[in-house]
Amino acid sequence: MSLLEVSGLSIRFGATEAVSNVSFSLERGERFGIIGESGSGKTLTALAVTGLLPEGAAMTGSISLDGASLPASERAMARLRGKRVGMVFQEPMTALNPLMRVNDQIEESIRLNEMHGATQIEVPYLLKEVGLELRHGDRFPHQLSGGQRQRVMIAMALASRPDILIADEPTSALDLITQRKVLDLIADICTRRQMALLFISHDLKAVAALCNRVAVMHRGRLVETGRAAATFSAPQQPYTQRLVAASRFDVRPPSRPAIGDTLLEVNGITRDYRQGGMLFWADKPLRAVNAVGFSIASAECLALVGPSGCGKTTLAKIIVGLDKATTGDVRLAGTTYHGSDLPQPLRRDVSLVFQDPFGSFNPRRTIADSVGEPLRLEPELSREARQARVVEAVEAVGLNAGMLARYPHEFSGGQRQRLAIARALVTRPKLVVLDEPVSALDVSVRGEVLALLARLQADFGLTYLIISHDLDMVRAMADRVLVMDAGRIVEEGKPAQIFAEPQHRLTRDLMAARLPDVGMAPA
């Protein structure tokens, strides 16, 4: 008898069916992964299993735990959930009560589930098990980092010695190195306590690394299911095949213009931030960027990688002209500037593509208006010329000029990112800076956008500076890689070389944190 048996599960919100006829089972001690992108219904499925569906959701089908169907009364369901299932959610920032100390929150979990033995012994033990120290327990959630908060969530989930651990995107909001640590922790705990794991994510590599069996969900349906290794190395369904291909980032087009002379030079850029505090109590300035120097050649694709907070975004803002360096300068095609004093005529030569497609367009303005906005930097263009440029840019990214009169909310995330690229191209720049260009997109769409970027570089001889934490994307796209840590460049080299023989400690940590590629035979 399976530990968890889901059969014919369907969830409707009014007339829309969010989950259709999903069936799967989970055995004791098994590790089962559900893969899906946004809108696939994977989270709803997990919520249905624990009775936490939002209001307005109508559920049909059967769910049984150890052969017994889930209780109807809210109270009984709540207690069952607490005792048998531990849950870890995605957003560590908001998942903990900001007004309660961590110790108290974990203790509540223990007390609720009537454990034997004094409470005092248990909390410190749990903290240790998830890799936290006693002093962390005394703190409030906002005083801990994202990774630490996620560990607290795990500790709370384990307090009742559950049989199943459900983890829904537990690491998406964390940076690369912490991600690996938390995933390892989950794997370790499940092995040690012999718990079943239901792991839900869009990240194929994480699921492949952790789970024995997987299921793929797409638009509410279960598309494919099977043993992890088999499903990834030989996917049966077209959707699964697309996902696996997309996670491998095979993007470089064969022909590209040759890399030319130096286009951009960065010399000793330093950026200090003054911290808060009154006159005499002011804290020491925070050095976000520390004497950074490098150059980019024309038609080259340079990647800048590093953990969050390393200063790469600040550096990008200075290069693009949104922020001012404290010392040092930048040279672009002969002209020297320090950031926001980038002279007006030169601004058209540098563009920035933002990370979040949902925040990069003014919801109150048409796409035509927004994409054409940078053309203010070229006042000598006539109206017709401007219109022509906008159309040209939009068509270059594979969209239809007829869409120009629409508003941002009418487009999907992938389309909006294409439009963001169009906006960056409309002034025919020499250098395009891309800040995490695909991280906020669904996995299946990432490949398309990256292919587009590669094609545009080939067609127009663009120079790219890509900022990312996604090492696989960087390996697929970049000619050269710079690794940044705490404001300094710590390593430089070609991707293949850096991946094979990392020199600096941080680079080695980053490489170690990488999960094995999907679909390849285990090393």
Next chain:
Amino acid sequence: MILFALRRFLGFAATLIVAALVIFWLLDLLPGDPAQFILGINATPESVARLRLQMGLDAPAHERFLGWLWGMLQGDFGQSYTQRAPVAELIWGRLGVTLPLSVLAMVISVVVGLPLGILAARRRGKLLDTAIMVTAQTGVAIPNFWFGMLLTLVFAVGLRWLPPGGFTPWNEDGWAAFRGLILPSLALALPQASILARVMRTALVDVTGQDYIRTARAKGLTMGEAVWRHGVRNALLPVLTILGLQFAYLVAGTIIVENVFYLPGLGRLIFTAILERDLILVRGATIILILAVTATMLLTDITYALVDPRLRERSTP
């Protein structure tokens, strides 16, 4: 935390001083002679000169301002021309009505409003919720002084349970004094309680959608338990802010309600002073009102920081 409270206190003191400056400057702005203004057109030159001397009007402005400030710090608010008594004494006497009235009104509104708001949130969408919200919607729209008139009509004239107006001093008959404050404080409490109920409900409903409630339920709590144990405290934060603001304006609002019930509070003192152009009295009473308002806001800020640990570390408010 200490640093935070210190910063806030400095801000409070600065606001008071600037407020005093503004009040002083405004009332000094009168074209012509303040003493003439007070005494009117028919005053004799000698009486004007006497008053000028008494008010120290011949000294330069900054000396007068500082003199006034320094006097206030020592408790001397000047001498009321029209009532021929120290302003401080007059104000103090009236505060004995205005302050208890404000506090009583606040207590009633909290005791009635908050639980109703919680109840409405728990029974969201049901009949009780709608009934409470409709009542609150009406309560907010009723001018408190008009409500006072209605209460008087019902309870004083109709049922004769309570006095229609006037006030027996505390030291004469404590119980009668208290009875005189019941209707006015109910009148003041109605709109406040309505606002509190609505804010509490909104805050609680907001909290219900938060992620940490979902976490609490995942731990094994029912929705109701999760909201009670985790939600209410978080919901109290915005309520606290409103509470502080409301009390500040309540103090200002009492001076209107006093009119309905013929209470000898700060309000009537001020209006009489305005009519009789007693600048010194107006100045002193106004600064006291501002002090009450800003002091309440200061207390609210500090209490908020005490309850919400996230605020204690931020160096900029």
Next chain:
Amino acid sequence: MKRLLSHPSLVIGLAATLVFLALGLLSLAWTPYPIEQIDIPRRYLAPSAAHWLGTDNLGRDMLSLVMAGTWTSFLVAAVAVAIGVGVGVPLGLAAAAWGGAVEWLVLRLTDFVFAFPAVIVAILITTLLGPSAVNAIIAIGIFNIPVFARVARGGALSIATLDFVAAGRLAGLGNVLIAWRHLLPNIMSLIIVQGTIQMSLGILAEAGLSYIGLGTQPPETSLGLMLREAQQVFLIHPWLTLVPGLSIVLIVIALNIAGDGLRDAIDPRLRQGNSNVLA
């Protein structure tokens, strides 16, 4: 437009408000009886065919007084809101767009004005200039400024961090253009909703100020002034206080319902970003 009309509370509230507004506007051209017409022998009359709402202590027709009074109340509240929006919104936007010293100054100013409830400002002004409806407008208007400045700043701040504002800066837009093209259109809904709230508060404030004699003066009339005149005799003639009081209550409820409905209708669009609840 159709979407706006699908919210019942908005429709009802707006309709009721417009009815009162229409009555008020009408009073500018015509009232059943001139409001200055005093007719002592016919005072304290109960409602009748000749006088739908009866007459007051001086024999004036109550319906005419209510119509004219409604107009004054609306006018005072509306101009006060206009002052608040006209001065407060630019201040709030400036604080959000420029930041630094400008923001600090605006915040200190708003904090300061918050310490002066409308009543106190009215006291100060009337001591200097004497009571009048105009002074009531100024007093209420001054208090509206920090309210709108705070709302505008708050709304603008949550938008100013979005990427499209940075994109605007990249395109060479200065602070003024950023505020105009990107910040203002996205906070308009917030401002409108706050406007209805301040409108209803303004009507209550005007009533209070006129009641204590610091606002509208005779021979003009306002709902608060009617209450002041009813004060002397309300124990014997309660009708005189019920009519203007109920009018105030109904208008304010109508405005509040319209404001709530407006917020519900507009709110979904104000929510930024995508919460992956259905994933």
